Amino acid sequence: MEKLNKVFRTAQLAAIDKYTIEHEPVSSLDLMERAAGIWTDRFLKIFTEVAGVVVIAGNGNNGGDGYAIARLLNRRGVPVRVFRIAGTQDRSPDCEANYRRWLTRGKVEELKQADDLVLQKGEIVIDAIFGSGLNRPVTGLAARIIKQMNASVNRVVAVDIPSGLAGEDNTWNDPETIVCAEYTFTFQFPKLAFMLAENEKYVGRWEVLDIGLHPEIIARQPTDWFYTTEDTVKAILPPSPVFAHKGTNGKGLLIAGSYGMMGAAVLGAKAAVRSGIGLLYCHIPGKGIEVIQTTVPEAIPDPDESAERFSAVCKLRDYDAIAVGPAIGQGPETVGGLEKLLRTWRGTTILDADALNIIAEHRELLDLLHEGCILTPHMKEFERLAGKSVNDFERLNKLSIFANQYRVHIVLKGAHSVIATPDRRLFFNMSGNPGMAKGGAGDVLTGVLLALAANKLNLLDLLRIGVFAHGLAGDCVAEKEGRRGCCAGMIAERMGEAWKRLEK
Ligand SMILES: NC(=O)C1=CN([C@@H]2O[C@H](COP(=O)(O)OP(=O)(O)OC[C@H]3O[C@@H](n4cnc5c(N)ncnc54)[C@H](O)[C@@H]3O)[C@@H](O)[C@H]2O)[C@H](O)CC1
Numbered sequence: 309m310e311k312l313n314k315v316f317r318t319a320q321l322a323a324i325d326k327y328t329i330e331h332e333p334v335s336s337l338d339l340m341e342r343a344a345g346i347w348t349d350r351f352l353k354i355f356t357e358v359a360g361v362v363v364i365a366g367n368g369n370n371g372g373d374g375y376a377i378a379r380l381l382n383r384r385g386v387p388v389r390v391f392r393i394a395g396t397q398d399r400s401p402d403c404e405a406n407y408r409r410w411l412t413r414g415k416v417e418e419l420k421q422a423d424d425l426v427l428q429k430g431e432i433v434i435d436a437i438f439g440s441g442l443n444r445p446v447t448g449l450a451a452r453i454i455k456q457m458n459a460s461v462n463r464v465v466a467v468d469i470p471s472g473l474a475g476e477d478n479t480w481n482d483p484e485t486i487v488c489a490e491y492t493f494t495f496q497f498p499k500l501a502f503m504l505a506e507n508e509k510y511v512g513r514w515e516v517l518d519i520g521l522h523p524e525i526i527a528r529q530p531t532d533w534f535y536t537t538e539d540t541v542k543a544i545l546p547p548s549p550v551f552a553h554k555g556t557n558g559k560g561l562l563i564a565g566s567y568g569m570m571g572a573a574v575l576g577a578k579a580a581v582r583s584g585i586g587l588l589y590c591h592i593p594g595k596g597i598e599v600i601q602t603t604v605p606e607a608i609p610d611p612d613e614s615a616e617r618f619s620a621v622c623k624l625r626d627y628d629a630i631a632v633g634p635a636i637g638q639g640p641e642t643v644g645g646l647e648k649l650l651r652t653w654r655g656t657t658i659l660d661a662d663a664l665n666i667i668a669e670h671r672e673l674l675d676l677l678h679e680g681c682i683l684t685p686h687m688k689e690f691e692r693l694a695g696k697s698v699n700d701f702e703r704l705n706k707l708s709i710f711a712n713q714y715r716v717h718i719v720l721k722g723a724h725s726v727i728a729t730p731d732r733r734l735f736f737n738m739s740g741n742p743g744m745a746k747g748g749a750g751d752v753l754t755g756v757l758l759a760l761a762a763n764k765l766n767l768l769d770l771l772r773i774g775v776f777a778h779g780l781a782g783d784c785v786a787e788k789e790g791r792r793g794c795c796a797g798m799i800a801e802r803m804g805e806a807w808k809r810l811e812k
């Protein structure tokens with residue numbers, strides 16, 4: 309059974325918490341104790357040599373976690389200092405209980421001004437000022453303390469969410485008053501803000517800790533946001549048919565390359581033939597036949613009448629899917645070729661790179677998009693299609709609106725590539741690494757998606773599987789060769805290894 313990895317709005321979390329407390333049943337204080345225990349264990353697994361920690365605790369439940377973590381770390385022999393911020397509101401009941409429990413082991417120093425926060429060399433700061441209950445930008449003394457924390461050289465680890473960061477929209481937030489953590493260990497669900505590249509400086513590396521919130525309420529709470537992990541993909545990847553022949557594995561057409569730009573076609577084709585396609589046809593400019601035949605002998609060349617570029621697909625065979633765009637250029641014949649293709653072929657169509665640039669320039673082509681279309685833009689290509697955004701959050705909204713308006717699936721490629729569906733759901737991908745941010749990596753993804761589409765998987769499944777597998781192949785490269793040396797050709801080569809890891 310597929311486990312839906314959900315991302316909730318922070319405003320929904322209290323209800324999930326409450327249901328768990330009522331139905332597990334567990335007291336809220338015990339739930340906090342469990343969360344703090346799991347947090348502490350994970351912290352000590354990652355941070356093996358801790359000279360000492362400084363916990364900065366707020367007055368909400370995030371602060372309550374902080375006092376509990378202080379106690380649990382102290383019990384494990386870690387030297388702990390605890391600070392609270394002067395003059396703020398009353399502590400929540402569970403925060404109060406943990407504050408008192410801590411007082412039996414140590415003292416709480418009050419920060420009356422930012423300068424009172426004096427950190428010793430090597431002390432790790434545990435940020436437990438604000439959590440998911442933050443409902444406005446941080447101001448006043450707490451803001452000055454956060455600035456002081458960010459100015460220090462000490463490492464900072466956040467409890468649940470860096471203090472000051474809103475779980476979703478940070479458009480109106482003050483970047484100066486958000487904690488910049490090196491690590492964030494978050495409870496049960498990643499927050500949407502963690503998925504956006506612009507927040508990496510606050511969140512650092514992050515991990516989700518399962519604190520056992522009630523599965524029934526998790527299943528029942530609605531959301532449009534999900535994330536894809538190895539487990540998701542293993543659950544939805546269909547097994548390879550036992551009695552397969554090349555016909556059952558599907559027939560796909562890759563339209564890519566132009567004279568002097570054949571690399572994109574080669575990379576896409578290599579990735580497709582390593583991703584389970586039965587028969588791959590490569591529509592390339594007339595002069596590109598030899599390149600394809602020598603580099604990807606498995607592919608069948610389908611040369612264009614033009615020697616140098618894509619102008620038209622003369623024969624539309626019984627393809628199961630077509631991918632078009634990598635390095636085709638944007639010349640007038642190519643625009644005509646793309647338009648004709650969109651008018652005559654209404655099956656699964658993956659539109660990438662120059663195909664998207666052409667559509668952005670010739671906006672009447674937008675009307676030819678249909679429900680079988682998958683668009684795979686990177687950020688710049690998406691901006692050409694949908695306009696500029698002030699930040700990643702706004703871009704995400706635009707993405708979802710665009711997919712809905714044109715009834716298409718879109719993969720916005722980036723650190724956490726995100727799939728947008730026509731019904732406005734978003735699926736964030738969890739594989740991949742910065743070493744993959746290299747020319748040609750997108751062409752490889754196009755080939756992977758073409759292969760899966762030819763296998764006749766439904767669009768959402770094929771996108772979740774393909775995007776994850778592509779990232780996983782990049783991770784396989786990085787594991788063996790490092791990130792710097794990772795290049796698109798290596799990702800294509802390692803697709804087989806990624807599939808092996810995902811197949812049951
Ligand atoms: N997810 C779970 O099931 C569990 C979560 N835990 C922890 O609880 C916090 C959320 O706790 P909550 O008390 O709701 O919120 P905060 O700790 O973030 O406290 C906010 C507190 O401060 C007030 N406030 C909000 N914004 C501001 C502001 N800008 N300036 C000043 N004050 C502000 C607000 O009114 C609240 O009173 C979650 O993150 C987890 O760490 C449980 O411990 C385990 C279960």
Ligand SMILES: [K+]
Pocket residue numbers: 370435436437438439466467468469470471
């Ligand atoms: K925090």
